[in-house]
């Protein structure tokens with residue numbers, strides 16, 4: 001691989017890592033100078049062991065953040081919001097799997113029905129969910145309780161970053 005390709009590859013990695021770090025509150029990469037890059041050791045090893053594959057990976061990563069290969073702050077923000085929406089959807093899916101009648105709540109009757117059929121681990125998870133999210137202690141999860149629970153978890157995850 002030519003020194004130009006290596007420099008370009010490093011630049012793409014540095015740029016992508018820097019933008020991803022900013023979007024995800026990861027440790028920042030100091031300086032734009034390739035000689036001063038502080039890329040993760042595993043990234044440097046991957047570039048050194050197979051630069052062509054590293055370049056392909058960098059380009060793939062570039063298009064992960066933008067379907068036209070152009071990255072700007074608005075697109076990174078949208079990417080971050082979409083990642084949050086995906087996490088929220090996954091969490092809601094784990095709750096709504098207990099909504100047997102499809103009214104977007106988990107009623108006490110539904111919870112009671114599920115007690116008789118869920119495997120121990122899933123029942124434990126459901127009981128834990130109810131104890132965490134059921135603010136009015138009626139044994140059911142209203143839409144408001146579900147929304148509050150998911151939003152609290154999202155904020156908790158964001159503050160951990």
Ligand SMILES: [Ca+2]
Nearest residue numbers: 099101103105
């Ligand atoms: Ca329901």
Ligand SMILES: [Ca+2]
Nearest residue numbers: 134136138140
């Ligand atoms: Ca409740």
